[in-house]
Amino acid sequence: MLTLGQAARLGAVPATGPAERHATPDVIDAELRYWKSQAEEGLIELKGDLEEMRSQCDAWQARAWRC
Helix, strand or coil: CCCHHHHHHHCCCCCCCHHHHHCCHHHHHHHHHHHHHHHHHHHHHHHHHHHHHHHHHHHHHHHHHHC
16 A cells, blocks of 8 residues: 555655645545545546447448448
8 A cells, every 4th residue: 555655756646745744544534535536537437438439439330331
């Protein structure tokens, strides 16, 4: 498991300065909930984009079979 400082260096969480090394469990919990919600929103968007791409592919294949 990464420490908060390691995660900040990797860019997984924003570096806020020296205070992040001494973050309280409540602060860490809030950050993790924030990043989880961001990941869930991104996943929802990606799933929608994938569904749209599949629909477009199906439409192109249907047109190709008519030729």
